[in-house]
Amino acid sequence: MSIIDDRRIAERHVDLTALRAIEHKVRWIAASMIDAANSPARRDPAGLKVGGHQASSASIATIMTTLWFAELTRLDRVSVKPHASPVLHAINFLLGELEPEDMATLRQFGGLQSYPSRSKDRDTVDYSTGSVGIGATAPIWGAIAHRYAADASGQRRPPGRQFSLVGDAELDEGAVWEALLDPMVADLGEVVWIVDFNRQSLDRVVPNISGTRLQSMFHAAGWQVIEAKYGVALTEAFKRAGGEALKRRIEQMTNGEYQRMLRCDAQELRRRLPGDGEGAATIRRLLDGYDDDRVCELVGGLAGHDVEALIGAFAQIDESRPTVIFAYTIKGHGLANAGHPQNHSNLLTPADMRELAARSGESIEDPWRRFDEGSDAGALVRDVADRLRRDETAPAPRAVVPAEFARLIRGTSSTQQALGRLLMDLARTSPDTARRVVTVAPDVASSTNLGGWVNKVGVWSSTNKTDWFADDAETILHWKEQPGGQHIELGIAEGNLVGLLGELGATWSRWGEPLLPIGTLYDPFVTRALEPWSFGVYSGGQSILVGTPSGITLAAEGGAHQSIITPSIGIEQPGVVSLEPAFAQDFEWLMLEALSRLGHSGGSGSYFRLSSRPIDQARAEVPEDPDARERRRRHVLAGAYVLRGDATARLALVGMGAVMPEVLDAAERLDREGIPNRVVCVTSADRLYRAVRARRGLPADDADGSIIDAVFRGTDALVAVLDGHPHTLDFLGGAVGAASVVLGTTEFGQSGHLDDVYAAAGIGSRHIRDAAKDLLARP
Template sequence: MMVLDPELRAIGGNGTGGARAEELAVLEAVGQRVLWLSTAIIDHANRVRPNPSGLKVGGHQASSASMSSIMTALWFHALNPEDRVSVKPHASPVLHAINYLLGELDESYLTTLRAFGGLQSYPSRAKDPDPVDYSTGSVGIGATAPLWGALARRYVEGRFGGAGKGRQYSLLGDAELDEGAIWEAIQDPMVPSLGEAVWVVDLNRQSLDRVVPGIAADRLQGMFAAAGWQVISLKYGHTLRELFARPGGEALHARIDAMDNPEYQRLLRCSAEELRERLPGTGSTAGPIADLIAPLDDASLLAALRNLGGHDIGALTDAFDSVDDTRPTVIFAYTVKGYGLPTEGHPQNHSSLLTSDQMRTLADRLGTDPDRPWAAFAAGSPEAARCAAAAGRLHRPEHAPQQVPEVPADLARPAPTGSGNTQQALGRVLLDLTRRAPEAAARIVTVSPDVSSTTNLGGWLNKVGVWSPAERPNWFADDAETILHWRERPTGQHVELGIAETNLVGLLGELGTTWSRWGQPLLPIGVVYDPFVNRALEPWSFGIYAGGQSILVGTPSGVTLAPEGGAHQSITTPSLGIEQPGCVTFEPAFAIDTEWCLLAALGNLGRPEGSSAYLRLSTRPIDQSAADVPGDPAARERRRRQVTAGAYRLRRHERPVVTLAAMGALVPEALAAADRLAALGHGADVVCVTSPDLLFRALQARRGLSRDPSWILDQVFPADRATPLVTVLDGHPHTLAFLSTVQNTPVTTLGVTRFGQSGSIEDVYRYHGIDTDSIVAAALDLVD
């Protein structure tokens, strides 16, 4: 029987003579070691390491195997030091195997996958001990992150320098293309110009539970092409292409092309004898196909069926070398899930694990010792030399961190009087910073999904301009009726995206990592309608997890935008900061409080110990004199410290019998209720809560459960003034319910628990039971 050239079958590629053949042979050997190491890392975590609880550990051997060749070709051939890679979550063991071969991961960590303090289940910038460019794990979000990373790099390079160039790679599974975040990102107007973006789709046609019956790769490729991307399809390797060129090859090519995914996967599970029977199919082409494969020995036949482009090192290196850097590129690399493992192609192999016997058989086939699973390549071998050369090539110099310019704690403006709202204060503070603290203001970059003018960023935008990679003409510059001046230029400090909150927070997260990537800190602020914060929460949370420090502003908020009704209300957002690690939430009531909270949030960005912030703002006009800001400098500073610590006592009665704790837009109702209660003979203190998050942390600290400061509790809720408590806010009442535990007092919590209605503020507040009457009634129930 005919045997296909073993070198062609093993390494594929176009052209196998001389130096090229040697290079591909070495890369193939490195790839086999990567496959072994990634499989062994998972095996040790599940079969070798003690597991007293018996809880499943997992690790995805099959998903890792399908990526081994792709990642080998990328790291050991294509990558440059300034390139960055987002690795699909289930291929994290492959990344760790590669880092080990590059000398970036100590051998002791190879036994710690999914162990406490060890290698994380999915790549993590913050928690893994080896280099990880992008945290992944939430499907679709890690894949799109390099797009926003590319924009962040361009922004830093254009304004401050030092970010260099480099490609931004995404390695993603084909099932991730089901995620809407993918397509929201692809169609954003900013993306088509990102020539440094390269996506590689691991097209193994399997999801967690099954073989995907109609993945429609041609349709997916067409969607990318329509969005302006270069599309490269790596469907078949060199061995199959060689067969296609022989007599009967066109029939085999057409047969495999027309075959649906489940049938192809089933053929992968066949013996050579079964394959000779099934592969030709039926009809007029069955004979030519049978004649074509008849001379092949069994091993060659089985290998040929598996010779897809995503496992062909030669095809992969050629693809990486042919990327067009003038536009984004997507490479559809056809693969077999579990490639090279006994479980390859099985529809339920996603969570399967190799047995001890299977591991020994695999080790024998790959030329490794199962009793010394972490052995490195022999010194002086071509493979060891290749690893050393790649390590040297990919060495990334560290960027000296630039200190964040000081953000003033107080702009020293007189406290506003008259009517105003917190959303207006946002725009005014940003403009004031350009005059009072220009160095800090130069680091601010705002991001908005087409709501700049409606969230009071117009003045800021007119001042600093809109960021664009290249200057664009402003055709309305001479239009006297145009108030918003849309000047697009590389020096602009506002980035305008399409209407997709996921894109906004994705970019926000990457802008917030520039301090750790290139040593250039930015102060990113994203503005979004508060009702849609929940839509943006997952990717923003993931950005925080990955080290991105930013400020998310939700405005307008709550049922206070009464005429707009239930579709635009936000109920649960006030408690997000309590529940979101790495973030502080603020909901100020007055313009001066907004200023102080925003400045405090900006001062926490762009540093190793920094944190993100969420500001919930309102468009409700409020009498600013009600803030009663002290005129004495020391008293004013005391008030500022209290505001940025979570709360302050706004009204202090001589003999209080009840305390009204209100937040944000509901403070006027609390003050009015206090006046009415006083007229009824019931003294009421009024506490203005600016951050339920910080108050909760203070409470935890007082109980010894954290190291946060707790002094604010003694100043705002002293024991000698402990009274029954009524809490009220434009959001879910549970947000402030914990305040009763500060002094263990009775409490009634008022807030929004139902979908809203359109109407006046008075009608809507009454409907939800957060109006003045409801506050008075709740207080009387507690004290009368």
């Protein structure tokens, strides 16, 4: 089928004249928003550039206008390329979501954001973007989350498509190809990507970009590939005498040469375009049949700026598999800087803006003028506003999560083992809440102790699949894939894990279906997933990330698998509480509280750093008295508690996570030497740091500032230790007003027995004792 199909256009009842009028107004408003942001009245007193991306916005204005006003339904969701934020706001303004006074607030504090933001913009933004490649892939994870939420609530497969508007330079990002290659993606027929293929990047015209090569990569991943290359004018020209030669000439010239043609006037085009090869004479004769204005329009007549060609491309979408449309465009289309290699952040001059206003029939003095109500364009805008208007997502009831399971934890176990046990206990004691839990792993479910949970709840798949090992007596992990499963297994790509985790954590606000998502990965690979994880949190995703196992406590695994900086990362990540329990009981209290913070307005995510080190749980000395036990639980949640020792001792030995046995051993040895001490178990350096800020009257997310005095009152010497960078706990000494030493890991580790690697890092029991004695010996 031809991309330009009059029958399809007629079927969709599209008023092409009105659509083109809207396209011109959208381009004008987007350019005016950026112009206003950089006006003298908005000049930053510090001299910083405000900026904006007029050329990038103009590049995609036709695509977005056609998509919104001729294709979308209220059930569809769209991720908009970061630099097209003004186009999105211009469209939302025409649809009545913004007022004229909003339009001059782009990049202003409290105004419209530089890049589309679900959490900070006041108009409809389906997906936050701005981190290149990550916003592009978000609709893939949104589609999976949408399907999962429907299955979890017993609904039929949800309607609605997931569009992603991608700048072609974003295809350089590895995150894009990691996402495309996950086995689940090939089944997502609701996913549609539209590539704004302008063949320019931030600094230059991309010299060797190949649409054919990129398209073949999508095709190999199982996607439908649609090429929207030439608009109506060029398509018709190709049918004339000399047209085949013209087409061959355009397709054989380099990207750089073609982009240079866009900067030529008509006379120079007539000289350059025919070239000097075979067919040049016929091309000259063909061009002689066009006036100067038409010659210039002809060369830039790409499908990405032709509403008819785009409607035809949209009509070809096959919803049985994901689709990508390569829409050829010109960066800066319709602006004075169209096609210029340095137009990415270039701003139009006042003269350029006046010329654009005159050509668009707009007013410099009244840039936010809407269409007259009686006009055809105004009628189309009203119809589309009604068609796209969504009902507000009704807040769903919060999950009722128990505060604890009220049992004694005995024996020897690790916090990693406690994770699997807690999920099984939750399913047994609170089945309604457990049904909201969804676990996700990048091919590490069994090695992060989710095996029992997976056996119980099954693996989620959009269709029932055969488990060919179900009758194998030696198979311990049963991989039953079905729509009702509660575990999602991804390939080995941590970026995909946290991308999906963020979208699963947003279903409460996006679809009204709150989930309790938990993702597990090896802790050293948190840094690999850091940017998309952080961006998911910024976008409103609420989930729990479990890094396990962690630290040099992995011992025999060696430096490649031993994390060092992750405790500090956890403290510094907004929207997330970082937690590192030492004992299974502490983990239970913390995890249940973390689950209760998910899936509702005002909620937040959590990051757990767990260990595979078995620890005697009797050493936790959990009080049996109900009141004392509850006090312990409150302190655990607040960030720290006194585990044992003399509560009035001036020396505090402070441990966090897997090193607590060494801290306790050091404390007992010091007791025998007549050196009184108290042992403090830190469960969250993050919450302690927030408590310090709260005591100082600084923003601290409702932290309990009293925990510092409750645990550290009277301390004037403090030795802290953790299996991670000592920077994590370095604030404690100053907060408590005590002389302090913090022991931790600052170098890459190596393989060995636990005692050996702890000794090499200086975090063994002897090192703790020596540090305490040196501290007490100071004058």
